[in-house]
Amino acid sequence: MVINMNETQLCTIEQIRQFLSASAPIEFSAAGDDGGRYAHISRVLKRFDYPRCSRADRGLLRRYLQHTSGYSRAQIARLIAHWQGNRLAVVPLVKRYRAPRTTFARRYTAEDVRLLAEMDKAHEDVCGPAIVHLLRRAWREYGDARYERLAGLSASHLYNLRKSAAYRARHTRFMPTRSVKNAIGVRKAPAPQGRAGFVRIDTVHQGDEDGIKGVYHITCVDAVTQWQVEACVQGISEAFLLPVLELVLVQFPFVVLGFHSDNGSEYINHQVAKLLEKLRIEQTKSRSRHSNDNALAESKNASVVRKHMGYAHIPQEYANAVNAFYRETFNPWLNLHRPCLFATDVVSPKGKLVKRYRPEDVKTPLEALALLEKQSLVTLRKGVTLNALHAQARSQTDLAATQAMQQAKSALFASFQKPRRRA
Numbered sequence: 001m002v003i004n005m006n007e008t009q010l011c012t013i014e015q016i017r018q019f020l021s022a023s024a025p026i027e028f029s030a031a032g033d034d035g036g037r038y039a040h041i042s043r044v045l046k047r048f049d050y051p052r053c054s055r056a057d058r059g060l061l062r063r064y065l066q067h068t069s070g071y072s073r074a075q076i077a078r079l080i081a082h083w084q085g086n087r088l089a090v091v092p093l094v095k096r097y098r099a100p101r102t103t104f105a106r107r108y109t110a111e112d113v114r115l116l117a118e119m120d121k122a123h124e125d126v127c128g129p130a131i132v133h134l135l136r137r138a139w140r141e142y143g144d145a146r147y148e149r150l151a152g153l154s155a156s157h158l159y160n161l162r163k164s165a166a167y168r169a170r171h172t173r174f175m176p177t178r179s180v181k182n183a184i185g186v187r188k189a190p191a192p193q194g195r196a197g198f199v200r201i202d203t204v205h206q207g208d209e210d211g212i213k214g215v216y217h218i219t220c221v222d223a224v225t226q227w228q229v230e231a232c233v234q235g236i237s238e239a240f241l242l243p244v245l246e247l248v249l250v251q252f253p254f255v256v257l258g259f260h261s262d263n264g265s266e267y268i269n270h271q272v273a274k275l276l277e278k279l280r281i282e283q284t285k286s287r288s289r290h291s292n293d294n295a296l297a298e299s300k301n302a303s304v305v306r307k308h309m310g311y312a313h314i315p316q317e318y319a320n321a322v323n324a325f326y327r328e329t330f331n332p333w334l335n336l337h338r339p340c341l342f343a344t345d346v347v348s349p350k351g352k353l354v355k356r357y358r359p360e361d362v363k364t365p366l367e368a369l370a371l372l373e374k375q376s377l378v379t380l381r382k383g384v385t386l387n388a389l390h391a392q393a394r395s396q397t398d399l400a401a402t403q404a405m406q407q408a409k410s411a412l413f414a415s416f417q418k419p420r421r422r423a
Helices: 013-022 035-048 055-069 072-086 110-122 128-140 155-162 165-170 238-250 269-278 295-309 316-335 365-374 387-392 400-417
Strands: 198-205 216-222 227-232 259-260 282-285 344-347 353-356
Touching: 013 055, 035 055, 035 072, 055 072, 110 128, 110 155, 110 165, 128 155, 198 295, 216 238, 216 295, 227 238, 227 295, 227 316, 238 269, 238 316, 269 282, 295 316, 316 365, 316 387, 316 400, 365 387
Parallel strands: 198 259, 259 282
Antiparallel strands: 198 216, 216 227, 344 353
16 A cells, blocks of 8 residues: 655654554555656655764664665665765755667677578477588678678677577477387287276375475376275385285275376386286387376376365374275275266267267176176185175175175374373
């Protein structure tokens, strides 16, 4: 809020002090332009005889001028120093900075920048020395008068001209994202072709606190049935990740055939590749500029992990407790009682394949698994039967299973809040 005011009635230091304490939330401006502000500063310094004031009163007057003029503390100090240097000669404060009368002459004009951009574009942005050589040849060998000034351009200054706004307005080159060269895994989107066993995996970090890392959640979900397994580890190094990764793969009721991840080093490494090769699981990884390759796991991070575990920091010491909650309560509830939306591919009138989420396609991962088993599109693990899974699902109603999961989650979160014993 800016208020124009007449402050000449403030004649004592005590009035200035009361004014500052009463009007702290408000900013005042003596005038809209710098000339009016400079005149206001000169009047205040002269009225209170600033050079004869004590050090405390000077500081109070500086704060008052900063408050009423809107200038910074450093600018007020410069103006006071300028006023003190000229007060004997009675020279008022004036704005001394202005544009220089004689500016530096530009050697290369806008037309030269345009010619440079044209040359770069034609030769697909080759290195600077090569472009400089071409500019010199255009003037010396072919006699093109337009390149006379550019014939003396140095390679170093060429890069300065390329950074100018005039150059970028005429020629800007965008480099596509380059894929990481790594022989581990096949860079392609998984093609389950309606079969169960092709899982997507991703990692979610549970935040830092005072520079200390929290736990990591591992989200692993089947691409067709949406059978999901959650796990928790203290860190994503191989010492923590490999044992938990084996437990994640074992919790799927069917044989895992494909393992797809992003390009993170926690999964694209020789240890994980050796583990998957031992289990005869194909390892694939996401492609550059194809953000949907691992979209299913990413969506589960938001709709499952963040929804139920939140964003607050969970110390690493509770990783085993969270992992036990996942294995004993959360994962069975996810797959036996929690419905998921399944997409149906529909061809639009324009011939484009689009996905439609119909109400009749809502089902639990167990129901989706049963449909695939009837079509012989799934290979169950040895010792796992659908009858046993259905019996486990019918042992509790969906409501009772959800309430039990919520109670277990509340007990888990309550354990995080217990005060730690001091050593």
